[in-house]
Amino acid sequence: MKKAIVIGATSGIGRELAKVLSENQYDLGLSGRRTNLLETLQTEIPDKTIVKFMDVSQTEEASKTLKELISEMGGADLIVLCSGTGHANTDLDWSITKETIDVNVYGFTALANVATNYFIAQGKGHLVGISSVAAIRGHSSAPSYNASKAFQSNYLEGIRHKVRKLGQPIIVTDIQPGFVDTAMAKGPGIFWVAPARKAAIQIYKVIKKKKKHAYITKRWRLIAWLSKVLPDFIYNKI
Numbered sequence: 383m384k385k386a387i388v389i390g391a392t393s394g395i396g397r398e399l400a401k402v403l404s405e406n407q408y409d410l411g412l413s414g415r416r417t418n419l420l421e422t423l424q425t426e427i428p429d430k431t432i433v434k435f436m437d438v439s440q441t442e443e444a445s446k447t448l449k450e451l452i453s454e455m456g457g458a459d460l461i462v463l464c465s466g467t468g469h470a471n472t473d474l475d476w477s478i479t480k481e482t483i484d485v486n487v488y489g490f491t492a493l494a495n496v497a498t499n500y501f502i503a504q505g506k507g508h509l510v511g512i513s514s515v516a517a518i519r520g521h522s523s524a525p526s527y528n529a530s531k532a533f534q535s536n537y538l539e540g541i542r543h544k545v546r547k548l549g550q551p552i553i554v555t556d557i558q559p560g561f562v563d564t565a566m567a568k569g570p571g572i573f574w575v576a577p578a579r580k581a582a583i584q585i586y587k588v589i590k591k592k593k594k595h596a597y598i599t600k601r602w603r604l605i606a607w608l609s610k611v612l613p614d615f616i617y618n619k620i
């Protein structure tokens with residue numbers, strides 16, 4: 383059995399991905415703050431699964447917990463960083479901005495470092511970050527969310543560059559979903575909303591192919607392209 387850790391597996395994409403990985407013969411280590419949801423998921427997954435409380439915004443404690451999880455599982459082949467927060471923040475409320483940075487930037491970076499250093503020591507491994515198509519361009523509805531996702535995608539590229547230079551067979555995958563039907567995707571104006579299971583199945587296929595980047599679902603490639611080429615005078619009206 384291969385071994386995978388999913389950070390942020392209590393709900394949404396992470397929860398569905400955990401199930402898909404389990405269906406594909408992975409032993410699992412799962413984390414999140416709502417441990418009751420992890421325990422329920424544990425009963426639904428037939429294989430050996432370890433669950434742990436983790437608040438990624440508490441970076442030192444979260445880093446320690448990830449190291450413990452790796453150790454208790456007897457190693458890890460795949461680590462998926464899926465935890466994230468995102469809220470509309472048109473008033474630039476500082477508590478929302480700070481939470482976004484704490485979770486999506488500090489938490490993400492701390493755990494990406496632990497995972498990468500572990501894989502370097504092991505000489506192999508696969509790191510996956512669940513970023514967003516929001517990474518491509520800033521937006522007035524949630525400036526800190528888009529900026530945090532741009533940070534994640536850029537950081538993953540930096541890690542990929544680093545391990546390539548080391549010449550080690552470590553894969554780094556940047557997943558950029560569009561809208562997925564989870565608690566996070568809410569409010570008017572959302573479209574092409576994919577069921578979380580469909581997103582998870584596509585993410586698993588990307589992992590299996592060891593790709594460095596993918597839009598989820600696939601048709602979000604079109605929106606990504608449009609986001610990149612749209613001139614400001616049109617983009618500013620959206």
Ligand SMILES: NC(=O)c1ccc[n+]([C@@H]2O[C@H](COP(=O)([O-])OP(=O)(O)OC[C@H]3O[C@@H](n4cnc5c(N)ncnc54)[C@H](OP(=O)(O)O)[C@@H]3O)[C@@H](O)[C@H]2O)c1
Pocket residue numbers: 389390391392393394395396413414415416417436437438439464465466467468485512513514515558559560561562563564565566567
């Ligand atoms: N849904 C979309 O349309 C969409 C689009 C693009 C990208 N994404 C990205 O996909 C990822 C998963 O989100 P989702 O859509 O599946 O939403 P979700 O159901 O709300 O899942 C968010 C996950 O992040 C965890 N999390 C949040 N804050 C945390 C913290 N402080 N410490 C530890 N875990 C924390 C949550 O666990 P606890 O609350 O139990 O801790 C939960 O497992 C996020 O990174 C999100 O940015 C989602």
